[in-house]
Amino acid sequence: MKNPLDSLWGTVISGVVLTAVLYVFARNFLG
Amino acid sequence: MENIDLVAALSRWIHFMAGVMWIGLLYYFNFVQVAALKNAGADGTAAGITKHVAPRALLFFRWAAVVTWLAGAALLGPLFVDAFLLRNGMGPIGIGAWLGTIMLFNVWVLIWPNQKKILGMSPASDEEKNKARRVAFLASRTNTMLSIPMLFFMAGGWSHRALFGL
Numbered sequence A: 001m002k003n004p005l006d007s008l009w010g011t012v013i014s015g016v017v018l019t020a021v022l023y024v025f026a027r028n029f030l031g
Numbered sequence B: 001m002e003n004i005d006l007v008a009a010l011s012r013w014i015h016f017m018a019g020v021m022w023i024g025l026l027y028y029f030n031f032v033q034v035a036a037l038k039n040a041g042a043d044g045t046a047a048g049i050t051k052h053v054a055p056r057a058l059l060f061f062r063w064a065a066v067v068t069w070l071a072g073a074a075l076l077g078p079l080f081v082d083a084f085l086l087r088n089g090m091g092p093i094g095i096g097a098w099l100g101t102i103m104l105f106n107v108w109v110l111i112w113p114n115q116k117k118i119l120g121m122s123p124a125s126d127e128e129k130n131k132a133r134r135v136a137f138l139a140s141r142t143n144t145m146l147s148i149p150m151l152f153f154m155a156g157g158w159s160h161r162a163l164f165g166l
Helices: A008-029 B003-042 B046-084 B091-118 B126-156
Strands: none
Touching: A008 B003, A008 B091, A008 B126, B003 B046, B003 B126, B046 B091, B091 B126
16 A cells, blocks of 8 residues: 555645544543 | 743744744645655756755754744643643643654654765765655655644644634
């Protein structure tokens, strides 16, 4: 599988996905 | 005005200025220089970038990272521990602080030592240079990826508390 960080679009999309994951974590699990 | 307000105001100002320089140069490396070096390598003009631009950009890049982190720590002040332990309503900004800290680590431990080898500032064989190129590239791309949630949590973590149900 190709590393998404090899392309700029892959890097940006990975960053957006990570933002969504961390947001769900912060919204539901942090006081 | 309380002294602590003054420290917080100055820290925030410095944190923003240094942060703009750090992340601005990070985006320059990733969005401009990587592609430019590829083309410059093809027509034999890469030395202009690697000799005159990259070392200067890396100098401001790595020290701006340190200043950003220190000013951020000063801005957190007594809330520093709460932020890093993600507690007492400091979770969102704490996530931003953790991401920024990981990025600072990448700059000083993965990007800078490997860039020194690539740019001939420290001795390295061709094989070591090739390995250094890949490690520095991936660390830089990782920081670009991490900057996206980092800026979301930094910008929204404190003032947009409703977003997190706090």
